[in-house]
Amino acid sequence: MATLAGKILVVDDDSNLLEVLRMRLESANYEVVTALSGEVAIEEARQQSFDLSIIDLQLGNRDGISLMKDIHQISPDIPVIILTAYGSIESAVEAIKKGAYSYLTKPFDPRELLLQIEKALENRRLSSEINRLKGLIEEKYDFANIVAKSEKMQSILGNISIIAKADSTVYINGESGTGKELIARAIHLGSDRKDKPFVAINCAAIPETLLESELFGYEKGAFTGAMQSSKGLFTQAHKGTLFLDEIGNMPFSLQKKSLRVLQERQFYPLGSSKPIDIDVRIIVATNQDLKNEVKEGRFREDLFYRIHVIPINLPPLRERKEDIPSLVEHFFNEFNEKMKKKVKGLTPAAMQKLMLYNWPGNIRELKNTIEFAIAMTRHDVITEDLILQSTNQTHEKLQSLKEAKADFEKNYIVHLMELTGGNISKASELAGKYRADFYNLIKKYDLKPETFKK
Ligand SMILES: Nc1ncnc2c1ncn2[C@@H]1O[C@H](COP(=O)(O)OP(=O)(O)OP(=O)(O)O)[C@@H](O)[C@H]1O
Ligand SMILES: [Mg+2]
Incomplete structure (x- = not known):
């Protein structure tokens, strides 16, 4: 008989019966x-993990x-598996209701016991397999x-x-509307913390005076108006993920306290004088160039290095x-469903308009554009007149040759300055220009050599 070997905890107050069970189970290849x-x-259950337990119903x-x-x-x-004395069927049924896998009435047939054990283990193996598959499906769905x-x-x-799967701090950088929050949520859902809270806080949206109490919570009476103590977001995110959005806007004063929390958890x-321990994964996002903020003294360098662990640049x-056509299709599905419409697609001219535009508001702007077009259209295809794009960039503005040259020149000089760490002599040499002429160009584009120092 093929047995699934496994570790079994047997509990009975009858030492003779225990020994008999041990012998039988061990000879069937189980660890007992x-x-x-x-x-x-x-005590045993705390110290080691078991695959199954056999428990006598009446234990002294x-x-x-x-x-x-x-x-x-x-x-x-x-x-x-519960062992019951003959005649106590009611308690056996009770045991099943409370979560036992099965019961056996004493005296029992040893073969019956082995059969039950095998079935229970097989059952457990299957359900963990099902959970694993469910996890795979969820994972797919999340992305x-x-x-x-x-x-x-x-x-x-x-x-x-x-x-x-790593538990390290993630640093997401990208312009507004590039999907930073979407990615942060996907990371949370793909992690072992997925069943625990994902708590997001936008550091730019909360007034400086409130941010500290929001993050860390307060005791009753900590300040005027604190009528009741309140749990902060750090505590709410315990065991889960805390998403600090727009972290570049965190007031300087709070950066120090946050650094300590990130270091010491x-x-x-x-x-309050009672410390709180937290277990959270931190994901931060910013649309700023935080390195520059550090250089300018607006963001603490030590905090920057503490959060800049796994960078993702969107x-x-x-x-x-290339993403535009698929995004458009994605948003078509979403808004058709929401608005109960059946808009099929775009005319080629409308699609072209989408492809030529520069999307300063990134995916959020594209999404809004599609939402508007689907809401407004009276046909089943979107025509170009419904593709309204924000501000002055309705048609991608063609630069004049002069503007294009100036753009190039500026970028070129910036590049040289970066290469040479702001050394004008070296940069002018590389450009094949006299130092004085090169200096004039720097002035023309309002560049500051000292900002390029390494
Ligand atoms: N790759 C993508 N696929 C599908 N939808 C996306 C994608 N990227 C972004 N979106 C959608 O675009 C919108 C903007 O994304 P999100 O809020 O994550 O951007 P953000 O970078 O956090 O923006 P902000 O800096 O303005 O807060 C959301 O509705 C999001 O679902
Ligand atoms: Mg966001």
């Missing part, structure tokens, strides 16, 4: 740990059902709402499933226009 009392059983000073409950507190998915056709986005998405709510939409 025995316990004469509930206390010993619980306590009953088997309550012991089973305690063991399930420790490891919820361990199958339990399914992220459109990523371009090579740039493909490689980012490829990394995300790996990043998700412990903090004091306002007005490219602006204009640098991945």
Whole structure:
């Protein structure tokens, strides 16, 4: 008979029966740990993990059902077979209701016991397999709402499933509307913390005076108006993920306190002397060049290095226009469903307009554009007149030759200055210009050599 070997905890207050069970089970290839009392059983269950437990219903000073409950507190998915004396069917049924896998009436046929054990273990193996498959499906689903056709986005998405499993701090950088929050949520959903809270806070949207109490919470009476104590977002995110959006806008004063929390994973709510320990994964996002903010003294360097652990740079939409058609299709599906419409697509001219535009507001702007067009159209295709784009850039403005030359010249000089760390002599030499002429160009474009110093 092929047995699934496994580790079994047997609990009975009858030492003779325990020994008989041990012999039978061991000869069927199982590893056996025995316990004469509930206390010993619980101790064992705490110390090692078991695949199954066999528990006598009447255990001297306590009953088997309550012991089973305690063991399930420790490891919820361990199958339990209850042994009952002849004539106590009612309690056996009770045991099943409370979560036992099955019961056997004493005296029992040893073959019957082995059969039950095998079935229970097989059952457990199947359900863990089902959970694993469910996890796979969920994982797929989590990324399914992220459109990523371009090579740039493909490689980012490829990394995300790996990043998700690591527990390190993630630093997402990208212009407004590039999908920073979407990616942050996907990382959370792809992580082992997915069943715990994802708490997002926008550091730019909350007034400086409130941000500290929002983040760390406060004790009753910590300040005027604190009528009741309040849990901060750090506490709410315990065991889960805390998303600090627009972290570049965090007031300087709070940066120091946040740094300490990130280092020690412990903090004091306002007005409290009792420290709180937290276990959170941190994801931060910013649309600023934080290195520059550090240089300018607006962002603490030590905090920057603490959060800049796994960087993800989301490219602006204009640098991945290949994504536009798929994004458009994605948003068509979304808004058709929401508005109960059946708009099929765009005319070629409308599509071209989308492809030529520069999308300063990135994907959010594209999404709004499609939402507007689908809401307004009276036909089943979108015509170009419905593709309204924001501000002055309705048609991609063609630069004059003079403007284009100036743009190039400026970029070229910036590049040289970066290369040489702001050394004008070296830069002018590389450009094949006299130092004085080069200096005039720097002035013309209002560049400051000292900002390029390394
Ligand atoms: N790759 C993508 N696939 C599908 N939808 C996307 C994608 N990227 C962004 N979106 C959608 O675009 C909108 C803007 O994304 P999100 O809010 O994540 O951007 P953000 O970078 O956080 O913007 P902001 O800096 O303005 O806060 C959201 O509705 C999001 O679902
Ligand atoms: Mg955002």
